[in-house]
Amino acid sequence: MLKYNILIGGEAGQGMDTLAVLLEKILKRQGYYVFSNKDYMSRIRGGHNFIQLRFGTETIVSHHPVLDVMIALDQRTIETHIDRLQEKGIIICDDSLQSEDTRVISMALKETAKGIGNIKVFGSIAIGAVMKLFGLTINQVEEVFKEKFDGETSMVNIAAFQKGYELVESYFQIDSPAEDNHILINSNQAIALGALAAGVSFYAGYPMTPATSIMTYLSEKQEDAGIVVEQVEDEISAINMAIGASYAGARAMTGTSGGGFSLMVEALGLAGITETPLVVANIQRPGPATGLPTRTEQSDLSFVLTASHGEIPRMVIAVRNPEDAFYQTARALNLADKYQMLVILLGDQFLSDAMETIEPFDFGRIAINRYLAGKEVVTEDEYIRYQLTENGLSPRIIPGKNEGQIVLVDSDEHNEYGHITEAAEIRSNMMEKRMKRMVYLKKEILEPNYYGVKHPEVLLLGWGSMDGPLKEAIELLQKDGIGAGALAFGDLYPLPTKLLDKYSSSALKIINVEQNYTGQLAKLIRQETGIVCHNSILKYDGRQMSGYEIYLRLKGEVL
């Protein structure tokens, strides 16, 4: 299958986002598979940003360094990326930009746009040209423009598109796609949609890149869905408010990035000791501290495994792609309710901005299970919030519903009624009650995705957003005849170990592939299983490894 890779680059504020949205939507509507990712700076205007957009007739799960087409909105784009342009690639840019390169198609984009009546539409000319270069039809173009812009604006843009389409000749070959039956979505949107599907009715948060878009999406839908999304004064408030809402019986959630998560740490323990269901999404970016706000990293795993003083049960799930993000969010919410506990979802900037064409979500697969106690608890007796039971779970009711029954929860150690206690025996019982969940969770955890041969000699280990790149890397390795396999973990804690045991036994080399410095998955695996990785492929410069990059580094550094 042929896949093509287009880069759109320029300064913040030049409208690359809009161009990319238009182009990827048209391609998607025409039936192509699309995968796009964003590389942008922490500023609103100026600097250098770019979007990479891959498309083809089969599923695409990773970005790729080699470019076929570049739409350069400024000089810097050409200079920065020209080395990555394939020999027969094309650069489309305004004729005001300078380049001796023969691959440049320099067009009077801005002049032409002015002629059409609005200089702002020059980008649409470029899109038109690109579509033509690939010999694509203009199917869906009008629809997409009309959805994106108001009446008149859409007309000028369509005219601009057509102009661009006319100005060049078709150049690349591409198969015609099947009919479009996909959605195009990123993982943050999928988390938000998963939360909506699973009945989240309260979300409290504080803006922080790259987590903000979860909240923005939910906020947009709040009236339509009848939910409340509250932007609070700080992340401490966000998590405590969500815990309050959850105690009261709403399905509540919060989300942030590493810095905000750090501020939430104390309250994780509050959810733990009060046995309040809570899902917290940490959409990672490179730390420490403010770090690189708009870039990507997977460096909060070690942290979230033990974040908060003292000891609480917790589950940690990394989302791997938009599809996973949707179903895992719903699952996390159900597990939080089932075990009256904390579930942490890990995403990252790469996933939060990477758009992928996937199967539409099956809402029939989602169930909303609240596990609230039924009428057997609603007696005339006092309600006992922390009743000691066999499995550590106490029947849960919510306050205000049963006359004569009250619900008392406490951040201090407490007895079965929720009252402060300092008794040694009760304390021990309560610790055991809470921590027992970790045993039950072992039955809930899902094994990692496996890609590769049955008995891999080279076993790659990764998690979260490494899923797609690992899959692509394995395909490349297999083409080279290397007996490779990769495990891509979603559930991380408790750590599922069956497939790990299975595939690691045959492997001569086990290599963790992570977007961090210390090899956090490898550490976790060593701690939990004693399995030691022989090599590591690590990256911590804020840019996501592609499948191709993993493949190259493996061959260069390890194999």
Place this chain on the structure above:
Amino acid sequence: MLKYNILIGGEAGQGMDTLAVLLEKILKRQGYYVFSNKDYMSRIRGGHNFIQLRFGTETIVSHHPVLDVMIALDQRTIETHIDRLQEKGIIICDDSLQSEDTRVISMALKETAKGIGNIKVFGSIAIGAVMKLFGLTINQVEEVFKEKFDGETSMVNIAAFQKGYELVESYFQIDSPAEDNHILINSNQAIALGALAAGVSFYAGYPMTPATSIMTYLSEKQEDAGIVVEQVEDEISAINMAIGASYAGARAMTGTSGGGFSLMVEALGLAGITETPLVVANIQRPGPATGLPTRTEQSDLSFVLTASHGEIPRMVIAVRNPEDAFYQTARALNLADKYQMLVILLGDQFLSDAMETIEPFDFGRIAINRYLAGKEVVTEDEYIRYQLTENGLSPRIIPGKNEGQIVLVDSDEHNEYGHITEAAEIRSNMMEKRMKRMVYLKKEILEPNYYGVKHPEVLLLGWGSMDGPLKEAIELLQKDGIGAGALAFGDLYPLPTKLLDKYSSSALKIINVEQNYTGQLAKLIRQETGIVCHNSILKYDGRQMSGYEIYLRLKGEVL
């Protein structure tokens, strides 16, 4: 050697603290070794508190469950502890309390006190009686009372003491001690004194049991030492203020307990990325959340190893006893300056309240090394705060001292000058620059204390406050002819592994002994070395294991 164990119990507010301070000081001044620990509730009046005081003519490093004498200020004390009183033990209490037990010496404490002129002095009568029971002299008694109380009050109390001394007959045997050349101190006081010796000039904190006493002690001395101790609005402010002061060139420190530490987590990363020297003391108490505010636990180790999003270099040191606390605090401050990094000190409630007689501190052993750059940096050139060097450390100057040179630090990723950067290569260089310290630290770390035989069959592993109890447990095991040894870790991260490798190789059973639920040291050791503990002795009810308890549990559960 004979050691005796006295318990003083009653309600909060009945003055046990004062009695204990008087008694232990007198015993210490007479030349006895003393070890006392506190068990108290999170309330100001009422409830049940007690202090256990062991003394003898040799070093004592742990408390002990078996009691020789009990001073019961209320009925509940008798009921709660009578089972622990040895067969030939004695209970001293007011005749208003009820007990059929033959070991009770019921005295008209309150009546007698009234007779002396102040009912409040009844406790001093009890102390007098106790001293007599042990056949002790009244040497030092007057001095101690006079130091503790104002003129008149001290006279009435001395009179009360004498009355008590007269009312009973001597009963126990005890060797006469050597001359007093010790100090009597707990680990929080030792941390504070270590900080003073090592030149801390700014301490910011927020009250939180059991860390408050560090700050209280420093606060008392602030004028005398010419330092500033600031109680701030919250722990976030405390750590950020300390970082600011440290950036400006003061030796700065902060301290708290787990809940406050949780709030400091984001700023740990700030110290990391700005390469600002910082020592944070976390005096642990049982979590999660508010937990058991006045009790003890060692459950923050896993947490502090990776606390904060992203990745920073850090050192983690647990203090093991007051002597260790003093020298380690000074060492931590020097290391923080040497490596321009974060050092976390772990203490716990047990240590913070346990008074121990130890050798006076040798202030000559303390050096204040600030590692600030000398004049070679003070040129007319621009100062480059994050200059890339071989070992990752950049010469450090402080702001305001060199005309023409400025110091710029940043919580974002930055270039050598401290300016925000998003460049991939600089980012990678800066991560490596910072993290390199972990390699150099390996040369700084101190091996754990080892107690026991040369080739132990049973190897106990513990850390921090388990040091004394482990030592005592090993002595007991050896008396039983068991070939046991124990490693008590002070430095925890990076983990020193030489002695661990050495002693674990011969051991048939390795057992971690920890005051937590999840076996946090065992996890760390597994992660770092692959060495797996075969059994665990864990306790998480907020009460410290004594050496004797470890011994009993080992024999009961493991051996």
Place this chain on the structure above:
Amino acid sequence: MLEIKMYDFNDEIAWCPGCGNYSILPALKEALAELELKPHQVVVASGIGQAAKLPHYINVNGFNGLHGRAVPPASGIKIANKDLKVIIHSGDGDSYGEGGNHLMHGIRRNVDITHFVHDNQIYGLTKGQGSPTTAQGQKTTMQLDGVRMETLNPLALAVSLDCSFVARSFSGNRKHLVSIMKEAMNHKGYALVDILQPCVIFNQVNTFKWYKDRVYYLDEGYDPTDRVAAFQKSLEWETSIPLGIIYKTEKPSYIDKISYLAGGSTLVDRQWQPEDAEKFMKDFM
């Protein structure tokens, strides 16, 4: 009026004998009884401190959260279930110190909760350090040479934030306290009531007598709707301390501003199936 003993709970009370908190607890029960709020309809939220132990001593729903963090969960509870009567009882350190940011923005959020601050002008539970309301210069167990920080005036602060109900009462006058509590709970929007409460152990300055000698009661003549006058009134202290409603303003509460919530069911009772979200997928088609 409901029976007061409905709110009784037999947990041992851990406050010191003579503590002002002992007067606040029965006042709350009385106010609840008079407002005919049944135990299951009420939630008392608190942080950590002596005052914050109150949820354990009364038979209503209770959320005893983290130090300084009473306001966010209380807000979350009310937003989730607007049918509940949500009350905060917490200390001055908890509410104004560690929790200052939540108070400030909680007032701006104007969720319909009533916040009673047991203001003993000291950190009681942690043994007597200065709190934001401890007088500048006062010696404490931590500030041995006197508090350096300037004294916080919580009422002036609340007025500056246009808090919808701002009042002061005193644990030493049950009748006044009950009546202010009732008015505060009946008020729609964020209501802050600073209750002067002697701590007999750690605050030897602001004793029962100290307060008693200084407090006076605002009368009919005082207009609590004038914000500037309220600000001026809030500055009185030291020699004469006004008790009563300092400031009051009518405006939409948080929930009023969300029409589908104000007019519809609570979030807790929202009817929703996964398929109801399917329509949102069109954004991604």
Place this chain on the structure above:
Amino acid sequence: MLEIKMYDFNDEIAWCPGCGNYSILPALKEALAELELKPHQVVVASGIGQAAKLPHYINVNGFNGLHGRAVPPASGIKIANKDLKVIIHSGDGDSYGEGGNHLMHGIRRNVDITHFVHDNQIYGLTKGQGSPTTAQGQKTTMQLDGVRMETLNPLALAVSLDCSFVARSFSGNRKHLVSIMKEAMNHKGYALVDILQPCVIFNQVNTFKWYKDRVYYLDEGYDPTDRVAAFQKSLEWETSIPLGIIYKTEKPSYIDKISYLAGGSTLVDRQWQPEDAEKFMKDFM
């Protein structure tokens, strides 16, 4: 007066063309030059946001800390080295939102620092969400139906806390801004200056013109030492917005209250040997 170019720094400025921040930066340089403060004598501390990038664009010492946490390090810096001139430049979100508690208690602490808030009434760097000073009802990228929170009035807040210097200026009037900056920096104690700053990208309501049409300058006739009058003045907004010193009061700063610090050397220059602490061991003898 020093040469202004002494403060220039050639880092690329990441603010948007037309941003009000561009007028604040040279005003600061001018004020510093006029006060003859050399680069090494000054520290600019900030949090995170667009405004908070300022330390990168000026050649003085800089501490660009965490979001919302500019006040604590600035206070620590000043306490450690009272000889430094410590200034904060940060945004409204940073100073009043995430950092609200530090502002409140920083004012009470009254450390001698000058806090300039670039108040664009929006979260700029994170792309246009409502900040504490965004008008209630205003539509933003997050609050699509308008901000529900009530608008914070930072000056009223500061006056309620008896902040020792409270002023407002406008990025659109360099002369006024420079003169207020100088007065603020010359003032001893905590000085808060709220600077109206148009964000040309995310705040289409409070534009340059919007401010320009509304601001007026307090004149000699206004007495900034009357706290109640200052409170009243601070409430003006909407149709006419006073610029100038709203409130000012003379009182001991934090360092003044610590005699050995006020009279002695800085903490940084303190002479101390380990043996100097030996005397404290007597407590444990």
